Amino acid sequence: MKLTSKNRFNEIMGLIAPVALIGMLASNSAAAREPFTPAELKAQEKALLASVDHGRDLWHGSKPSMSSNGLACGNCHPDAAASNPQTFPKFQANLGKVIPIRDMINWCIMVPQMGEALDVNGDDMTAMEAYAFYMYRGITIEPGLATRQTGPVKVKSGPGFPKKGSGIGYDK
């Protein structure tokens, strides 16, 4: 068999990797992460929910540059309904290609809302995605399904639904 540079690389890695793995396990390497402490987990959750809350505010018009006609994401997508983050990336007919949800968010900001697009790598976009995905947590990921309307996570409703709290629709 003729050895190419690629399969020669694979051959060498095949010899080295098992040895390295055995060495790491045997030495109980300091590179392995200890389980997070309850305090660390609490801090992580707090940071996540802060981003979700910020996303909820942006979703409902807290950043004026996102709209020049008064419309906000929440006008058409209350509780992020019908935003369907679990179906992205998918082919978006009005854009003619497969896109991630951040591109759809920016399309909605620029076209129906006639606003300025968010920086796709910025904290605001992350917050928008955090809110949408949080409202769809636990729902099966099904990339590519564009025709079926799906709702967000059910939240408590009717007499007695939360009068206070974060307002992002999760019941704790």
Add this chain to the structure above:
Amino acid sequence: MTDFDKMSRRDFFTISGKAGLATVMASAVGINFGMVQVAEAAVGKGKVTPFRFAILTDAHLFSQADHKFDAMLAKAVDDVNSMSPMPDFVLYCGDIAQNGTADQLEKGKKILSKLKMPIHFIPGEHDWYLDMGAAWRGNFGAPTWSFDHKGVHFIGMNSILVKDFWTPAGLSAKERMGVMEMLESPIAGPWGVQAEQLDWLKKDVKNLSPDTPVVVFTHSPLWDYYPRWNFQTSDAPEIREILSKFERVMSFHGHVHQTLYNKIGNMGSVGTLSTSWPWPYPDIKLPYPQYQMNRSDPGNFEDGEGSQFIDLESNFTGTHHYQPFGDMLTPTMKNGFKV
């Protein structure tokens, strides 16, 4: 503070008035706490003269000049004016304004003045909570009323009244409006018509015979659809109980911005298309899923909006026709359906 202002009979005719309205309102004989009351109605089975009425709702007009929602409402007005036969009158089911400002309400009134037939109004929450309905009443009159037309008893009520959450919280009028503008706001809680209108309704229908055809208009549905988005009226059970003596009641409502049908007891309930944007369906099992419209195309801004009209027959059967701007109706709804 009461939610009903006193209003004279003359005021009511002035606000609602157009050619032909005097006939529509001929049996309105009294005023009770600003609510137009019918004392004795000459209505009953076999007395309905077939006619058509139309419904427009939820324009959500912004203050910005030449906003696209202005054009959408104007388009719906043109559609209604182009109907053949023409509707005898139009019912507006609330939310003319987005932020409840006087200029938004006046803009809506101006656009709707192009209608060739009389129009009656009930308010939505977007019209109301900036000044607790002062500008709305100044433009459109009493939010609670009834009248008879060609043998049918029509009722309109204000279904978006909530308990005072703003005073204890120290909110400004604009902050109060902001809370109510958000569909999924967790602060205000469920709304309804409240005790004063329930009392009015009891009196309004007291002397009507059970075979009287009754049509009732509210901004929100008279059944428990999805309370989180106030797709409900908290005292709907009491309303249905008051109206339960009638053989058949038709209920039409705004607020949901979607096609929707339900039947509870003697009441058939129909949701209406807005002229602004479609709301998604909440994640619940619809009682009649065949009346769920196709998902609207986000690339077509007119898709999912429109107007509607109802043809009433002599035996008080009604055929409801959605008249969408785009093609979003399922076969069940394409040619109208019985209410």
